[in-house]
Amino acid sequence: MxxxxxxxxxxxxxxxxxxxxxxxxxxxxxxxxxxxxxxxxxxxxxxxxxxxxxxxxxxxxxxxxxxxDTPTPENAFLSIFKPSLSIVYEDENLLLVDKRPGMVVHPDESERVNTLITHIQAYLYQKREWSPYWEHSFTPALCNRIDRNTGGIVIAAKNAETLRIMNDKIRDREIDKFYLAVVLGRMNPPEGRLESFLLKDEAKKQVAVYRRPVAGGKNALTLYKTLRVKDGLSLVECELLTGRTHQIRAQFADAGCPLLGDGKYGRERENKKYGRSGQALYSYKLTFSFPTDAGILNSLKGKTFTVENVDFVDEYFGG
CATH class of the missing domain: 3.10.290.10 (RNA-binding S4 domain)
Known part of the structure; x- marks a missing residue:
């Protein structure tokens, strides 16, 4: 008192x-x-x-x-009364959360409180699974990131061992990540592989695509498959073989089929025509392939988790 x-x-x-x-x-x-x-x-x-x-x-x-306490980024979760999370899967070690487009994953210059990690911390705190006030408490952490205007599955670790294992598995490409995207026009061929080098411009927060190695550039590999075509748009499934900044957005724009709604790499006139703001891109499926030992996460080996409803699929392709 x-x-x-x-x-x-x-x-x-x-x-x-x-x-x-x-x-x-x-x-x-x-x-x-x-x-x-x-x-x-x-x-x-x-x-x-x-x-x-x-x-x-x-x-x-x-x-x-x-x-x-005095408000800081570390205790911002206390100010969230009802965490807003769409949980795809949860166990004692991790959470798979379907992040909605428009939400940032970590605090930045534009948002300090209403972020995905803050809502996750508030959720676990209110469940009494975690508190920063416990001795030697681990702070829940995200294992992967998604752009503000991209939706989809984000992995959150509840303990240090899970974070270590997930970081290793992501680095070793033992987690298969699939996206759905709506692109302008038709990809030719309708199924294939995009391979290029991406060079990031930190000032513009944008990447440039090169077909050959370039100083400072990182290789980017994406497999894609066209699922549907309708009204000048294509629904494409993408599998990331690398995880570079803006990889899908930049590579499809370079291929002549930019993402619908993309304000950075897309076509503004087409975006307005279809009434779309924010790229039509969703990380809708994860598979924990784990060809090597995963320790406390071995029970996830071979399991796939999917977001069932992606709004732009219904909007532009009728479900």
Whole structure:
């Protein structure tokens, strides 16, 4: 329990607003709940959220200590009352989460709180599976990343051993990653392999495609297969053999069939024609092939996990 005495500058404020200002990490719905449960007392008694504080009032807060911390990127998860996650699979070691387009995976200059990793941390904290306040606590971490405007499966490790194994498996290409994409026009041939070298421009946050090795460039390999063609668009399944920044987006644009909705590598006139903003790209399937030992993750060997519904498939190809 922590106690506060209301001074002149805080007098006449509503109780709930004072609580939000004093404890910025405490989600507003949780603050309202604590007021209702009388875990917030005024002069030793329960009160209403709209009570106007008076000079000299004594407030007793029966609230967990962590909510009194100074907000930082490390404790931002505390401010999330109801984590928004679409969980594809979960066990004691990891989570497979279907990230929605528009959400960033980690905090950046544009978003500090509403990120995928923050929602995952809030989810596990509220389940009491993890807390940064436990001794030697491991912080849940993402094993792979997806662009803000791309949706799909992201792997989150609940413990250090899982993170180590997953990092090794991704590096050794023992996890098969499949994407669905809608591209403009038709790929020729309809099934094949895209192989090139990508050079990243950090200032523009964009990559250039080269057919031959170039200084600083990284090789990029993508297998693709056309699944459907309709109204000038093609639905393509892509298998990543490497995992480079903007790999699918840049390679298909270079092949003459940019992704629908891609504002960086695509065609703005075509995007407007079809009413699409944000690239039509989804990491919809993962297979844990694991030809070598996977330790505590051996039970996942050979298993495939799929996102059943991808919105742009329904929108442009009727399901």
């Amino acid at each position: 922590k106690e506060f005495t209301i001074e002149k500058n805080d007098a006449t404020q509503r109780l709930d607003r004072w609580l939000g200002k004093t404890l910025p990490l405490l989600p507003a719905p949780l603050a309202q709940k604590y007021i209702r449960l009388k875990r917030v007392k005024v002069n030793g008694k329960g009160s209403q959220r709209d009570y106007r504080l008076q000079l000299g009032d004594r407030l007793q807060l029966y609230i967990n200590d962590e909510f009194f």
